[in-house]
Amino acid sequence: RKEVEQDPGPFNVPEGATVAFNCTYSNSASQSFFWYRQDCRKEPKLLMSVYSSGNEDGRFTAQLNRASQYISLLIRDSKLSDSATYLCVVKGGSYIPTFGRGTSLIVHP
């Protein structure tokens, strides 16, 4: 079983829609969780960290469910510019962040 799993999509949604992605992880000792965004032919960049109590940044909400070992990302009022691949990242006690394969989002007019 892969350590971090994501639905690759693509999720194809109209502008203004609300869309949610989940990411499951296998290591129950994982300590840090992140969502990264990667635009086509660009490097990944941090979108937001995920905190135990859940956190929000504008239209984006991230949540952590330790009992079920998943994190989620909710995007409200989708914009065309939200089209990208969203990478889930999990880190345990080691130096190494583990990346999911990414979920592709396409927002259309």
Next chain:
Amino acid sequence: DVKVTQSSRYLVKRTGEKVFLECVQDMDHENMFWYRQDPGLGLRLIYFSYDVKMKEKGDIPEGYSVSREKKERFSLILESASTNQTSMYLCASRESGTNTEAFFGQGTRLTVV
């Protein structure tokens, strides 16, 4: 702003050549990583380094080696390039610590012919 710089955006090399990919970061980060990214496979860790002269194998180290002589520089070496090493290579760095962000270079798209 943290800057991670990779020496080339695009590179074309011949099979059997020795290839050097350079990565430099300017934020005094302890940890540095080399990944390759292929369609459908996501980011796969090749090697990482948690300090100068320290290196550890990642998930797919075969055919690669690394060098970290200075804290700011982490080099990936393809000893004898092969066509299956055609890929996007991404370097990243981060501070030690639990909740620290990884910063990526812009990537090097390597084609081995």
